[in-house]
Amino acid sequence: MNWLDEVKWDANGLVPVIAQEKGSKHVLMFAWMNREALEKTAELGRAVYFSRSRSKLWFKGEESGHVQTVHQIRMDCDNDVLLLEVTQTGHEPGIACHTGRHSCFFSRYENGRWTVTEPVLKDPATIYPPSPR
Template sequence: MSLGWLEDVAWNKEGLIPAIAQEDRTGQVLMLAWMNREALETTVQSGYAVYWSRSRKRLWRKGEQSGHEQIIKAIHLDCDSDAVLLLVEQKGGMACHTGRHRCFFKRLEKGNWASVEPVLKSPDSIYNNSDE
């Protein structure tokens, strides 16, 4: 496959693009992460979500420690070409490193952020005291 499609992406000045992972089956937004060119290319080639860790300065395949992989069903580029939407099959039922199904578990209620989704599994038991 030609890689010319990567030239159509409007990377930010750090060479990154925000990537939204949405569950293909339910339509729920699971998480937001970042991709660089290599992460997006690897995601397309492998069929699994691969992101760029801004804190660790390296690629990370979602689920590499937890087993909660994201299988790519489709990839969309937004109208400004500066964000991607990954439609995924979420393995293991959890996308969030906090042990929840999705990262968007806090809802603004009466001026405070309330956790509105349960922890499905303790992060310590998922990661053995390391973050994904």
């Protein structure tokens, strides 16, 4: 059986993906892949997701330059979630989030409210081209 067939794709042909930074082990982001995205990720050694909002392959870093080099692809016990070990390139420290932060998980729950806990490392206006997306 082809390794791509072993993944349990959901009703939309997608699988959830967690990206974790090599070294720091920070969880950087969460996204989705379809079959083609996973195949490309393995082939290129860089993270390729499927953008649900734009309904197309999303070569992480294609606009921002913040490409994710993929060192390892793992799958969970139910074959329906993937975990990538990545190096977040293009900025030091790495910026995975579209808000210009290191990680997308910058809100923390505390005493009945969500608090922002991570600084913006780079203004998003300077990360993304001004053309309509």
